[in-house]
Amino acid sequence: MIDVEGLTKSYRKGTMVTEVLKGVTFRVSQGEFVAIMGPSGSGKSTLLNILGLLDQPDAGRYRLEGADLSGADDDTLSAARNRKIGFVFQQFHLLERASALRNVTLPLLYAESDSDDGTARAERALEAVGLSQRAHHLPSELSGGEQQRVAIARALINDPAVILADEPTGNLDARSGAEILDTFRRLADAGRTIVLVTHDRGVAERADRILVLEDGRITADETVGRPSRGSAARDGAAAVGPA
Ligand SMILES: Nc1ncnc2c1ncn2[C@@H]1O[C@H](COP(=O)(O)OP(=O)(O)OP(=O)(O)O)[C@@H](O)[C@H]1O
Ligand SMILES: [Mg+2]
Structure with a gap:
């Protein structure tokens, strides 16, 4: 589904x-729910963009x-x-008056x-996130x-192949955040590929797999519940507990 190799990115400001x-x-396969985790400034948003x-x-x-898509116009x-x-x-970026x-x-x-087709599609999308009852509410x-x-x-x-989410629970309390993660879980179980960026290990552990981005590189690739390699994997073993 997603296959990236040797991506580099630098920003220049003056010299x-x-x-x-x-x-x-x-690589990420279809239907995988992957979290990209790393400290602030490690390049998570840059990578997601x-x-x-x-x-x-x-x-x-x-x-x-x-x-x-490398070098595509x-x-x-x-x-x-x-x-x-x-x-x-x-940020949800919703139109307040709609x-x-x-x-x-x-x-x-x-x-x-x-x-009518557009409306029917929107109704199905709201149904997929459990909000059919709220269709006519304002934000x-x-x-x-x-x-x-x-x-x-x-x-x-x-109907995208991939959903990319950058700190989607960052503005939410724990309970609403858990609802959002449940929603992503259901979408992934239905075959949708999800890549979620977070600095929060508790959030990342709701995914199937955690990629750790540190110092510009992926330093660990863990299956949740079964840390695999590297120092971050050891940290993971210590942090893994009841969800
Ligand atoms: N447009 C830009 N111009 C210059 N520098 C940038 C630009 N965008 C990002 N950077 C720099 O690149 C680095 C990585 O930024 P990025 O936003 O990808 O980090 P992040 O891991 O998403 O951090 P956070 O967890 O705080 O959101 C930072 O040092 C940032 O200052
Ligand atoms: Mg960011």
């Missing part, structure tokens, strides 16, 4: 160069569903982004979003967890 990614390599085709690496290869990248990727962020249903149709083309009439589930439904509307 100062910050090497953020120094050769990142991993590259996976989401919002940003390009300086070097390295990126294949998404078998298509090599802008039109190819934006088409792939719209058709294959759904984003969820820490219903949950309307918010979910926003990524559709204008004609589509007003059609201000929803809890934080419900608003984030609307954002997840919006990410699902184009």
Whole structure:
């Protein structure tokens, strides 16, 4: 599904160069729920933006569903982004004056979003996140967890192969955060591929697998409950406990 090899990315400010990614390599299979964990500033968002085709690496290869997107032109990248990727962020980014249903149709083309088919798709997406009963509520009439589930439904509307989520529980209390993680779990069990970025080990442990990003590289690749290798894997063994 996702296959990246040797991704590098640096930022330049005047003469100062910050090497953020120094050769990142991993694969994610369809239906896997993967967490990318690492300290603040380790490049998690940079990596997720590259996976989401919002940003390009300086070097390295990126294949998404078998298509090599390294060096693809802008039109190819934006088409792939719209058709294959759904984003969820820490901030929900909902339109305050639009219903949950309307918010979910926003990524559709204008004609589509007003059609019966667009509405039916939005209803199915809300159903997939357990919010059918809230379709006509405004964001201000929803809890934080419900608003984030609307954002997840919006990410699902184009039936993407992959959902990319950057600290999706960062603005939520523990209970609402757990609801969001349950939602991702159900989507993954239904075959959706999920890549979630977090600095929180408790959140990461709800995934099937944890990749640790440190100093620009993946330093550990653990199956949850069965740490495999490296120092981070040892830390993991110490931290693994009842969920
Ligand atoms: N557009 C940019 N221009 C210059 N430097 C940047 C830019 N974006 C990110 N950086 C730098 O790259 C490094 C990695 O940033 P990134 O946002 O990917 O980290 P992160 O792991 O997501 O951190 P956090 O957990 O705080 O969100 C940081 O040192 C940051 O200052
Ligand atoms: Mg970040």
